[in-house]
């Protein structure tokens with residue numbers, strides 16, 4: 001009797017155990033696959049891929065040209081696939097497709113995965129509609145005095161209506177030795193801007209990274225140093241009064257990490273209010289000139305953003321600032337749109353002009369590519385679009401310009417700065433437009 005009792009307890013326990021196991025399995029198969037970004041984009045297809053769902057027998061893949069899947073591509077309405085990937089082909093270049101996946105086990109079907117957008121590469125060159133013809137704001141490009149001719153100039157004149165000197169309007173170039181100025185390059189750029197009716201943004205009077213040696217090793221007293229800086233700012237701003245419509249007076253004054261004032265030679269010799277003094281001298285020299293403060297990591301670092309706004313607030317009390325430059329040396333994956341928007345919101349709420357002053361978008365920030373892949377070109381394009389869209393939505397009265405920091409990829413400062421391949425700009429080396437350029441245009445819509 002005891003043995004029979006023991007056996008029946010054993011059977012009951014095994015039964016309960018097996019029931020609870022199959023319950024578990026049912027729950028698991030109801031798990032939803034996560035769809036990954038489309039891989040291997042070509043001009044007629046892509047590879048859809050997704051995460052494995054435990055115990056699933058197969059997956060059902062939908063592909064549509066509508067984000068709400070109100071219609072399906074023939075053959076791609078619940079296409080049954082046992083692998084975790086399927087090649088989708090026969091698609092049309094330039095069209096966006098959407099895909100989603102479900103997992104199946106026996107009669108059970110999971111909910112839909114997230115929806116992935118795959119943009120099929122357009123064939124042929126990107127459209128070269130001139131940016132300035134479509135934008136309702138000034139579109140800027142950097143220039144070098146030695147490259148104001150040929151195809152570079154053709155593109156500048158076709159696409160842009162605002163220019164910034166990449167390095168020739170900095171103290172190390174304009175004021176190479178005490179008492180001796182060199183304005184040859186600047187004069188050339190000013191003439192180019194005037195002849196071609198381009199707005200010229202001045203960049204940058206005071207920047208710790210472009211300070212000549214004789215200034216960093218200044219031998220006189222602090223008072224003499226200050227007189228020298230006043231003389232320099234007054235001379236330069238007066239010389240180009242009415243021709244250079246705006247200046248970055250102080251560039252990158254905030255220290256990384258601490259977000260306090262960088263201990264530049266200017267701060268050491270002139271004190272914490274060196275910034276205010278510099279803006280006052282620039283204002284006195286050309287009261288109509290728009291004065292900007294310009295810095296990097298303005299979007300990506302909230303602490304730095306606050307420090308920059310504090311500088312602006314202090315200057316604004318005395319009406320010494322008109323605008324803020326957010327450099328926008330960013331990557332295809334960061335900062336988030338909300339952080340870029342925070343820069344805009346803080347600038348607009350202070351009623352200052354906004355200059356996205358040095359836009360370039362790294363496509364290879366992790367240095368894991370040797371050529372720009374079609375997928376990454378699209379991700380980069382989407383970031384260009386996002387940035388332009390945010391700038392385009394700024395109230396007219398607060399839009400100054402959106403300046404791109406370089407024309408062709410190989411000319412970008414980023415290549416030597418990071419020491420590896422990247423393609424951060426809107427033009428290929430053969431002067432053809434990249435997808436990034438199309439992204440800029442799409443951001444204007």
Ligand code: 9MR
Nearest residue numbers: 166167170204209210251296327358413
């Ligand atoms: O792109 C510029 C590079 O060609 C110059 O050698 C360098 C020094 O003058 O400045 C680069 O531009 C910088 C800009 O003036 C300020 N923000 C950071 C930019 C990249 O370093």
